[in-house]
Amino acid sequence: MPELPEVETVRRQLAKVVCGNKITNIIVKLPRLVGGDSNALKKLIGAKFTRIDRIGKLLIFYTSVTDTYLLVHLKMTGQLIFVSGTKFSGGGHTLSEGDLMLPNKHSHIIIEMTNGVLYFNDQRTFGYMKLVNGKELKEIKLNYGIEPLTPTFTWKNFQNIFMGRKTTIKALLLNQKLVSGLGNIYVDEICFLSGVMPDRKVEEITLIEMKKLFKNTEKVMKTAIENKGTTFYSFTNADGEKGNHKDSLYVFGREGEKCFKCKQEIKKIRTAGRGTHFCSKCQV
DNA sequence: GGCGTTGTTGGGGA
DNA sequence: TTCCCCAACAACGC
Numbered sequence: 662m663p664e665l666p667e668v669e670t671v672r673r674q675l676a677k678v679v680c681g682n683k684i685t686n687i688i689v690k691l692p693r694l695v696g697g698d699s700n701a702l703k704k705l706i707g708a709k710f711t712r713i714d715r716i717g718k719l720l721i722f723y724t725s726v727t728d729t730y731l732l733v734h735l736k737m738t739g740q741l742i743f744v745s746g747t748k749f750s751g752g753g754h755t756l757s758e759g760d761l762m763l764p765n766k767h768s769h770i771i772i773e774m775t776n777g778v779l780y781f782n783d784q785r786t787f788g789y790m791k792l793v794n795g796k797e798l799k800e801i802k803l804n805y806g807i808e809p810l811t812p813t814f815t816w817k818n819f820q821n822i823f824m825g826r827k828t829t830i831k832a833l834l835l836n837q838k839l840v841s842g843l844g845n846i847y848v849d850e851i852c853f854l855s856g857v858m859p860d861r862k863v864e865e866i867t868l869i870e871m872k873k874l875f876k877n878t879e880k881v882m883k884t885a886i887e888n889k890g891t892t893f894y895s896f897t898n899a900d901g902e903k904g905n906h907k908d909s910l911y912v913f914g915r916e917g918e919k920c921f922k923c924k925q926e927i928k929k930i931r932t933a934g935r936g937t938h939f940c941s942k943c944q945v
Numbered sequence: 946g947g948c949g950t951t952g953t954t955g956g957g958g959a
Numbered sequence: 960t961t962c963c964c965c966a967a968c969a970a971c972g973c
Contacts, residue, residue, distance in 0.1 A: 662951060718952080737951050738970085785970050787952070828963065837953080845951065894950085894971095934965065935951070 663735040665809065665842030666885035667896050667904060668718050671741050674899035675779075676713040678743050679722075682776045683709055691769035694781070694789050702770075702790065705731065717805050717841030721798065728794045732801070733781070738895045739788030740767075745777035761901045784895055805841040809882040819875045823863050830866060830874070831859035832933035842882070846891055846913045849938045851877045853912045858944045860932040884909065912938040 663671070684705050692699040704726055714721040720741075722731035733741065744763060763780050764771060770781035770790055781790060793801070806822065807813040822839045834840055834848045843851070852859045855873035857866065866874070890896060890904030893914060897903060907914075911921055916929035916938055925942040 664952095734952085736953075785951090785968095787969065826962085832963080835952090936949085 662737055662844055662846060662893060663739065663890070663896055664718060664844035664847055664885075665882055666847070666888075666906070667890035667898075668715055668720060668735065668842075669886050670890045670898050670904065671735075672713050672715045672720055675741060675743060678745055678777065678899070679710045679774065679779060680712060681709060682774045683707065684772060684774055686773040688771040688773075689769070690771070691786065694769050694783065694786060696789070696791060701792065702731070702772075704729065704792070705772075716802055717808065717837055718844070719801075719805075730793050730795070730798050732789075732791045732793055732798075734788050735783070736785070736787035736789075738767075738784040740780070740782040740895065740897050740901075741899055742780045742782065742897060742901045743777055743899050744780070744901075761897070763901075804838060806837060806839040808841045809843075809878050810886075814879065816872070816875055819878075820871060823866065823871060826863040828863055829860050829933055830857055830863055831935070831937060833863050834874075834878075835933055835935070840878070843878070845935050846893065846910070847881050847885065849913045850881050850911055853938075853940060853944060854881065856944050859937045859939060860930070912940060914938065 684707065687702045687706055689695055689699045689702065695701040705724060709725040710722045711725055712723040714723065718734065720733040722733065724731060742763060765782065767782040767784045768780050769783055769786065772779040807818045822833065826833060830852065831848055834843050834851065849859065851874060854877040855870060857870050857874060885891060885906045888904060888906035888909060889898055891906040891910065892903035893907065912927050915927045918927050919925070920927055920940040920943060923940065923942045925940050927938055927940055930937050
């Protein structure tokens with residue numbers, strides 16, 4: 662489940678290897694992932710990526726084609742893996758890390774470049790690649806809320822998103838229109854570190870708890886990026902490697918195990934339609 | 946073979 | 960109008 666730290670990890674790695682190099686061919690094996698038209702990305706052939714941006718969990722590739730941006734969303738099981746050097750010959754690649762073979766049955770889009778090959782793999786095919794113009798990009802950006810680790814993520818802005826809400830803290834933090842980039846794993850972690858039960862109503866959260874949630878959101882994002890993300894199911898970074906943050910998780914995926922802080926058993930419930938992990942002693 | 950899994954969308958209800 | 964909840968999507972593992 663790529664969330665902000667995972668997508669940021671991919672962004673940083675890809676920016677170093679794809680920017681400035683020419684795209685020589687694009688193979689779309691599953692047209693549904695590019696909006697149904699297998700020729701949808703064709704105008705990028707012969708062009709270059711110039712810069713990679715990110716908003717929340719969405720990657721934005723700037724291109725050398727006028728007013729053209731490539732959006733990539735990994736959704737739940739998407740991977741972007743770049744193999745440098747060897748020219749794609751149809752025979753594919755084997756990465757030493759984890760015996761990863763490329764392409765494989767989940768490689769739905771293959772972008773060949775002068776210096777390597779970019780594979781878009783997606784086991785569950787929820788992800789997409791899509792070209793948009795500047796106007797469309799602007800409209801899309803309007804749908805995203807304040808983003809951790811950017812200047813928009815201020816204590817004042819954070820307090821404002823709580824105003825008049827009737828929902829739970831978990832649903833609020835998952836709402837991309839309010840806070841961009843958080844997903845199921847990190848929301849559970851942020852609530853644990855803040856001592857707040859995820860199913861608490863927003864209007865009952867105290868100012869002190871709110872401040873903890875604010876600080877821990879930044880802390881969790883920063884630490885997870887330093888660890889190059891969490892691999893729970895299928896996430897790999899642009900080198901095909903797993904993230905290192907799984908061992909740093911306090912509650913997510915630890916139901917039945919002991920809380921690292923108090924030894925109480927970690928429980929799992931359903932909140933905001935999502936599997937939700939917590940410690941009933943550390944969180945109120 | 947049915948269920949659980951999650952990010953996002955949009956339909957319906959309040 | 961705006962907010963909130965939840966089904967639906969898709970495919971895989973258990």
